Amino acid sequence: MRGGTGPAGRRAGALLAAAGVLAMTCFVPISAHAQSSRAPKQRAKAAPPAYVSYMTHEGDTLYDIASRYLSDTADWAVLSRLNRVPAPRRLPAGITLRLPANKLKQDRESARVIATSGPAEHAFGASPYVPLAVGEALAEGDRIRTGPNGFVTLELSDGSHVTMTQDGKLDIGKLRRTALTGAADRLLELHRGEVESQVTHATKKDDRFQIRSPSVVAGVRGTRFRVAYNGDEETTAVEVLDGAVGVDPALAGSSALGQVPGVPLQASAQLLAARFGSITRAGRAIGDAVELLAAPALRQPARVQDGKTVAFDLIPAQTAEAAQHAAAYRVQISRDADQLDLIRDLRVSEPHADFGNLADGTYFVRISAVDASGLEGLPQVYGFERRQFGLAASAAPRAGNRNYEFRWFVSQSAPSVETRFRFVMATTDDLRHPIVDRTDLTGGQFVVSDLPPGVYYWMIVAEQFENGRFYETSSAVRSFTLAR
Template identity: 40%
Template sequence: MNGINKNRRGRVAHQRLRSRLDAAMAVAGVMVTVCSIQPAYAKRVPQQDMTPYVVRADDSLYTLADRYMQSPADWRLLRAINHVANPRRLQVNAHLSMPTSRLRQTLLTARVVAVRGSVDKLGTAGAPPMPVSAGTLLMEGDEISTGRDAFVSMLLPDGSHVVLPSSSQIRIGRLRTTLLTGAVDRQFDLKQGEVATDVTPFKNPRDSFRVITPSVVAGVRGTRFRVNYLATQDATTVEVLAGKIGVDGAGPDGAANRTSAPQPIQGGAQTLVLAGYGNLTRTGDAAGASVRLLDPPEIADPGKLQNAPQVAFDLTPVDGAGAYRTEIATDADFLDLLRDQRTTGLHAAFDNIPDGNYFVRVSATDTHGIDGLPQVFTFSRHLDTTNAAATPIEGNGYAFRWHVDGEANGARYRFILSSHADLSAPLIDLLDVSGGEMSVAHLSPGKYYWTIVVDTFENGRLLSIPSEIRSFTQTR
């Protein structure tokens, strides 16, 4: 009996020991599991672009997140990325990695410096468009549209210029700076027409400047270039006048309609376009090959005074040109555009140009629609308002009459009559003719040429404005 009880006690003790061992194993298993879990601040973080930061005195993860990150709670993200044990205590001169996508950014503004014609800022959610004038401030998200023969120039905070010619539409996709690095991010989404840029060379390696159309993503690092979205061809032309840019195909879904920066076409090689070259890219295709820009045309007699009702220019032909472009501006950089005309012929004419001094820029366009290199000339515009006329009188003579402008201060009138079309070897050349009328009698048979020259002072210098050279034939 004692042996039986003894065996029972042994089995119970064995069971108790086994239970204790199982419990110990279970606890050990939990301990192993707990030890295999890393602290929250050491968890795996997805690969992303990082901005380096060198720790300064009095820095902590809390102050860094509050100062440079999008949210004060981002200290946890900084702790996880950098495996920081104590977020309050950082070693001075230690190197931290700051996730670029979470860095705090400040919105910038672009200032309108010149406007011609009808330029509107398009409203959202059915709101009516608002007219844009010089001095208007534009910011990220604003969409600008120019009407026919309308132009607008914008000045960015770094001194870069963006010019939108007529019949164009653009959205400011991004215009901001990163607080920690000072990097400036600029993106313009061209939805219609053309944009010309003069980008100040970058001072910060993280600066970016992009022009996006449904066909291309054009990224630059300080250059002068033009981008033109040809809606009828569903293609984009790029022309580089200075520096160089990288052009990627933007894909078939229309990059200009995206709210975030588009990605280049998968597998598509970037085309590097240098100064003096351009390319054509169709929507959905990889970036087109680089082609040399056409040389600019010349203007026949560019220095002649533009005094006719129309301001007109005759261009010289350029091999390979399918069209020509003539632009007029009040400044040499063409930030204040007045007119922009494309012609298939060599003659360009413009109505309603006020008197003044101007710049004209001419270029040839190849058969693919890529504009060539430009050439700029100066010219003066003074409309002939003399309304001169000649009437036969008795005695084989003519009476010559012209309008005297009473508002022209100190204007003097000169009468020239010659038997040569270029008015050389004049038969009569009279200065200070007053009254707006004079007669000449006893003219021999023959053909005669005459004009009225208005001498006036402008900005302290003498300006001679000839009227149209007229002619008549004396038959008896």
């Protein structure tokens, strides 16, 4: 068959059209309901070959098409046999050709580091690990690992984000985009720890985003979800916060059919909807879907964190199920509301978390409940201000006339800010009816004289006004006894 616009060219176009190929950049339908086995030891059925269609332009040859869109220029011969075109000569415009999907050229992409904190390193291939830096570009073959309180977030070319938490190990297995269709193909291999992904919704039918652990493959087309692998127990937890995730066994030597480009997620062994999760042990069937626990609430969410340490008290979700199944809590601190720039991560058995000291600034805390199986529930995020403003106080008797001297001092990050104090003393511990109430004190001591015998309670309040905001901190209510 020769190229051209004469009768032979028209016959060629009619012949190819009769073959039933698809419109440009669409897959030929493969077996509609090919089965994906839930039994890990059963080999998945081989998927029928898939094709992408291409409509020729003026001056195209099979050689040019293979050079632009196939991984090997020599595959023009494959196009010739598949489309019954005998030679790589010029083709008339408007002819639809079939291209094998498994031979399409894929251009490699990179992922950019947009946040990192604590021990976070990467290595390429067998090279040694080196620290990660914001702005650095990573690609296929890069290996990432984090240590205690080590975090890193990657941004992909479509705006998707992948956050790796502490004590983790992750390899970038595939990061490519198909030249002809523009479809993205991304595979991350999780060996230890947890990754949370915010995946931009797929715009191409054959877009693919996968996270593979030793026990499952989790694939999405646009959602927010977590995947955590526990190497000691050889289990993988998948938790879906938004959208849906297809989960399949990580079968050796075969592909999870639900994760093949062009095959819908519904073909996966399990389709996890939002607010559900599952736990799967390596070599076993996919675990049952379990509804995630509701998020706890934060006690005193508007409180300024002004103490020596940053600490939070949680209020468990007010449901019988949550109260029964919440075995632990997870509390994370980040510099941003989307939790892309994580800096702290704690799991606690009680609804209280203490992170120790933290530099002054504005932060965000995310809290969630963990059930008895280890599945982490839905999160709740709060903003908070860290502004160290501590107050220490003491009292001691002073010689003569039943005098008592009170002293105090503040610890703060901005010592240049003016501080005023209030001294309150009463005969009851609620200080409701004070016998002394002095405001606008500027020094660090105060003396009370001529006190009759009895039990007394007192407290110091420190006040500051800075950048349009009022800050206040109080000492504990203390007491002393004045004998007769």
